[in-house]
Amino acid sequence: MLTSKRLILAHFWLAFIVFGAALVLGAWQMFVRSPLNAWHFNPEFYYRSVTAHGSAMGYVFPTLIAMGFGYAITEASFEKALIGRRWAWTGFFLVAVGAVVAMIPVSLGLASVLYTFYPPMVGNPFYYIGVVMVVVGSWIWVALMVINFVIWKRENPGKPVPLAMYANVAGCLLWGWTAVGAALEILFLILPVALGFKSTIDAGLARVFFSWSLHAIVYFWLIPTYIAYYTIFPRAIGGRLYSDAMARISFILFVVVAMPIxxxxxxxxxxxxxGFKFMHSVFTGLVALPTLLTVFTICASAEIASRLRGGRGAFGWIGALPWSNPIMLATALSLVMLGFGGAGGLINMSYQLDATVHNTQWITGHFHLIFGGAIVIMYFAIAYDLWPHLTDRALDSFGLMRTQLWLWFIGMIVTTFPWHYVGILGMPRRMAYYDYANPAISPQAFSVTMSAIGGFILLLSGLLFLLVLIRGQFGARGEAGAYRFAVPLHMPARIPVALNSFGLWLALMVGLTVVNYGFPIAQLMALNETSVPAVYVGAGR
Amino acid sequence: MSDQPLFSPRNPWFGISVGVTAAIAVLSAVAGLIWLPLAQPNLKLASVWDAICSAAGVPRAAVQEAAVKPDFKTSNVVMTSEMLTKVDQVSIGRGATLAQRCAICHGPQGVSDAHSPNLAGQFAAVTYKELNDFKTGARVSVVMSPFAAAMSDQDMKDVAAYYAYLPRVPSNNLDTGRAAPAVVVTGAPLRNIPPCGSCHGDIDNKAGSPWLGGQSAVYIKAQLEAFASGTRRNDISQQMRNIARQMTAEEIDQVAHYYEAQP
Amino acid sequence: MATETDHSLGEAVAARIERRWATLSIVIVGVLVGMAAYIGIHQATMPQGRVETADPRTLHLSGEFIESNLGSELAADGSVIVRAIGQQYSFTPQCVVVPAETPITFRATSADVVHGFLIEGTNINTMLVPGYVTDLPVRFKAPGDHLMPCQEFCGIGHQGMWGKVKVVDKAAFRDMAAAKRRLTCVD
Known part of the structure; x- marks a missing residue:
């Protein structure tokens, strides 16, 4: 039973409003840099927009989704009210205010450094302060989730923590530790310079700190999606989860190996x-493991659902799945995009192949396909699934939902496939415009135009999504009943303590961080001569 | 099994997970820090310890081999983004006195119609750098070189601070309605020409790049041509020559007249 | 009773299938990592072997990155060393000239912010971080012209930071090197 409905709804609405605004910026960027636009414009607007788009989509939107969904999971899976609701509101306002504080200098063009910061370029301090506020707000959520988890376990000794909550806490712990890297970079390297206490910065060390956050943040974005795969999808299509233990192991693997890579x-x-590059490369390989396990479990769960509905044959069961169900459709489309994106990821993880695509449009295509595609489409599904429980009103525009999901999928494919392709041709990323009239670049023009069209399809889909949610707010009143998660095929009566707690996995996470990051960070910190003069941006005139 | 303490060697979850993780870490460390570097002949490693140090990223200063020396004077100014950005009233006052001798060409208020650069409101780092380059001979001018030769480092800083303090005065050719030529707005990417404003202050400022608004078109044109032909070479590491030599004569003309008409 | 047996039988089957898949997954990952290690050894395509430092403030005053030392040098052993810097918003030399079928070492650094370069039509792609020297062994198969854009956001003029690489015939390069010690194709 969800009791903190206003809290959860506030998180989701703010998340989707931010998402909508950032989506408009994204579509505009796709347009201005494409051959469709006669590029006679100030390139600074482009970088300003990229900074806003990246910060909103990377830091604010998924964080709010994870937080809102986390609160919903706590109440639904523990079947009791959230402990610390007032603190949760504090966290929410910190994120909201932080987002505004960060976006003011960005929109004024005082911090066009992109969301990845790029020191020694240094922008207006309020941009970084805003980002820190967002992170601190999310840390309140992390603390609340851990507190709720610990208290429940104390009240229910020996009982397995529900899978959804176990996975949710895994995501919290991963984020809590992952955000430390970027926080260290901002607090100890960038902010002293932005505030004028120092004028030099070690760009190499800053990049190492940022890499600590940069990759695992993707898994933080991914975890709500995986929770939806494991605990919403099988229930929504009338089936069972294939395996509870394997699900836990997948989330544990994320906690342990998502960070030191x-x-x-x-x-x-x-x-x-x-040498350290090689070590990180090895562990990057390992992080493919939980995804491979997940794909198997989810496909097997779908097969169970289908056979329960009378599906037959080696592949015939696929046709018997409830394809008109938006959750079914979203999950299937998500897995397809995850497959393509994951294949691309395997290329990036090898440093020989990475040299071909490093910092080209391939990379942009890759993370848009994984995050914007596979992950965000499940955020839509989560919202669709939760909405009736949050609003106590029916959400029944199924046709519109299916159209929206298909448009998102098509838009994402049309956007990212040509994007990957021009990357292989060597098109560098993060440029405001390209001279397509030049014969060396002109072969890329068609693909970039395709991508821009895909961007508009995505914008249309995003607007439809918001329309569905708004209609849901004004739908017919109706009690949605208790919010339930999928039940495993074989419910274990008892589970090993390792799969019901995090102590061991936290120790391994921190230990591996020390092994893989300790020496590179320590020796760069000891190196004074590589602190280089800051280059202040937006300080012209 | 669930009652067994977690952190105990007898708990298989503990033993296996810690053992596997440690094994992977150790194996990848041995491979990455010892085996792979030693397998690379071009690294010329002296020992296993050398291999570990180099693969771990222990830094060393770049080996100094004999570099080809320049056959002309290059600028020896160390430019940084924060250079001379702090306002110093004492320095401005001294600069005002020193600047009296500059007034003949540069105008009593730092603005003149004599095709010599307007200095009022110029970034202090720019004025300082050019004076310094005149003094060291990295930039040559029959008029300026003797003046600069007589100035101390502090003199140059003071004069620069004074001119930075003076307000920019619109030139007689002010025409804000004038359309910006393409080369100013977007540059020409594949000829390596970025938008002028990305360094010169209209959009962002790169340390050492002058404010161009209101400068004499004759002067701007002469400097761009000097950079393009290589007769002026005090731009550090060719940062302006790279751009000027890619510009057409027509573009140089457009830019010069556009900036003359700007505030 | 019968259902109880069916249940545990089903559970055992489910667990067995799952274990097989997990094993297969581990094998897939192992093969991928092994491939990376193998290629690293046998084709010597490892990342830069040493970390070297250089002060971006004083690159133009002394050391190997002074203006007159930038460009391509024909070393005594017949290999070529290319020295270059990245700065807002150009590479110097703006046009790099190198011979085909010759071992070449790129040595480059940044004079201000983070830059990077890739050479289109090749697998050459690296970062320039101020404070550190990038050292990259490369080889070009055939003569031809390539674009060399900066691939890392380096400020508002980033989209205008495109250099060029001109690969020339080995003999032609040797003739050029006889006349001049540091070569570029800047006109």
């Missing part, structure tokens, strides 16, 4: 030794 973003950087 970030240096694969620095394969081409000169400040990290080759």
């Amino acid at each position: 970030g240096v694969h973003h620095l394969f081409a950087d000169p400040q990290v030794g080759a």
